[in-house]
Amino acid sequence: MDRRVHGLRFGILALAAAALVLCVTPTSRSLTGELQDRLDDHTFWTLVTEFSEPNGFFRSDNLVSNEMVFQYVIPALEQTVLPASAYVGVGPDQNFTYIAALKPRIAFIVDIRRDNLLLHLMYKALIEMSPTREEFISRLFSRPIPAGTAARDSADALLSAFQQEEPDGVAFERNRADIHARLERGHGFSLTRADLGGIDKVYRAFYSAGPDIRYSFGRGSGWQPFPTYKDLMTADDGHGVQRGYLANEEIYRTLKDLEERNLIVPVVGDFGGPKALRSVARYLDLHHATVSVFYTSNVEQYLFRDDAWQRFYGNVGAMPIDSRSTFIRALFNQRGIFRIPNSQPDPQSGIAPIPPGFSPPTPGPRSETLLNPISELLAAFAEGRINSYADVIDLSRERQ
Numbered sequence: 001m002d003r004r005v006h007g008l009r010f011g012i013l014a015l016a017a018a019a020l021v022l023c024v025t026p027t028s029r030s031l032t033g034e035l036q037d038r039l040d041d042h043t044f045w046t047l048v049t050e051f052s053e054p055n056g057f058f059r060s061d062n063l064v065s066n067e068m069v070f071q072y073v074i075p076a077l078e079q080t081v082l083p084a085s086a087y088v089g090v091g092p093d094q095n096f097t098y099i100a101a102l103k104p105r106i107a108f109i110v111d112i113r114r115d116n117l118l119l120h121l122m123y124k125a126l127i128e129m130s131p132t133r134e135e136f137i138s139r140l141f142s143r144p145i146p147a148g149t150a151a152r153d154s155a156d157a158l159l160s161a162f163q164q165e166e167p168d169g170v171a172f173e174r175n176r177a178d179i180h181a182r183l184e185r186g187h188g189f190s191l192t193r194a195d196l197g198g199i200d201k202v203y204r205a206f207y208s209a210g211p212d213i214r215y216s217f218g219r220g221s222g223w224q225p226f227p228t229y230k231d232l233m234t235a236d237d238g239h240g241v242q243r244g245y246l247a248n249e250e251i252y253r254t255l256k257d258l259e260e261r262n263l264i265v266p267v268v269g270d271f272g273g274p275k276a277l278r279s280v281a282r283y284l285d286l287h288h289a290t291v292s293v294f295y296t297s298n299v300e301q302y303l304f305r306d307d308a309w310q311r312f313y314g315n316v317g318a319m320p321i322d323s324r325s326t327f328i329r330a331l332f333n334q335r336g337i338f339r340i341p342n343s344q345p346d347p348q349s350g351i352a353p354i355p356p357g358f359s360p361p362t363p364g365p366r367s368e369t370l371l372n373p374i375s376e377l378l379a380a381f382a383e384g385r386i387n388s389y390a391d392v393i394d395l396s397r398e399r400q
Contacts, residue, residue, distance in 0.1 A: 272308030370396035
């Protein structure tokens, strides 16, 4: 390894530490001490706004996950990271399943898209207003609660029943107004007209598609069969145990309690950016907390298209961690991907639409979920052993 490259890695970590010392804002100076059991509305909104970076771009709206097996690592995490201190994640509501299972003292969801922040604010309002899973699902999809459902019903039974109900346009408008009121008047959050329009756009997607909404929503019915919201909510951990946040009332109440105490904080941020992750790091350090879990999905894959991965690992190096701190990664494979004769792929997604009359084979899992101790990754990075996304995956596989 070239000594200059080797030195660069150490230099990045040193600069990250130095920059972290200098990044104390007046707000963060006043938010010191142990983590609180509840954040007041002003503090929550201060974290959301002051930690966030400008809106960025991703090729998909990503309203629901496209990872079917993300629950598989929860049993291992329960053995290694509990009791959890802080959770950091990315993307939509698959984070809720991890958060409800691990019960961190605080969670930050950092995503490059402001629409993801707005999605989580929508969820926050709906969950807070809904004492039970039935009421949450009813509000999420603007459909009446089916007759005969009960609190003890499985997620599959509930969602199957809601699939039979027609969406209600009047309920949609009422719920939409309630979401705005909950966030603006109930919490006092300063949302712009564009923010409210973004929430409406996201909420209308759930109204339009119902429990069949999927990652590829908006591309038509012929797109590659990503899992639906119902598929994701009825998946299990590979051992027959359903751990989704709608699996039962107890899990849902755990999530609801964290939302009501303002402990799930959405932030706009690029993993390789200069502010968001470093602000989270500084906040946790000042509050004597550590990052127990960092769910990255497959974001690192995109960071390796340029040198953003080096900045990302510099940001991670600024975070307070311990020997139990763990990355969760999604690795997408080719299982379940089929070739369609004479069909041109979409230029943005690279996925070809399914022509009429074509019957694709039954797809298998498109992703697998890997764990990797954060300290091991940072050590490999500092030693110059990380130069590609394949190196990151190899390091993760060594621990499986």
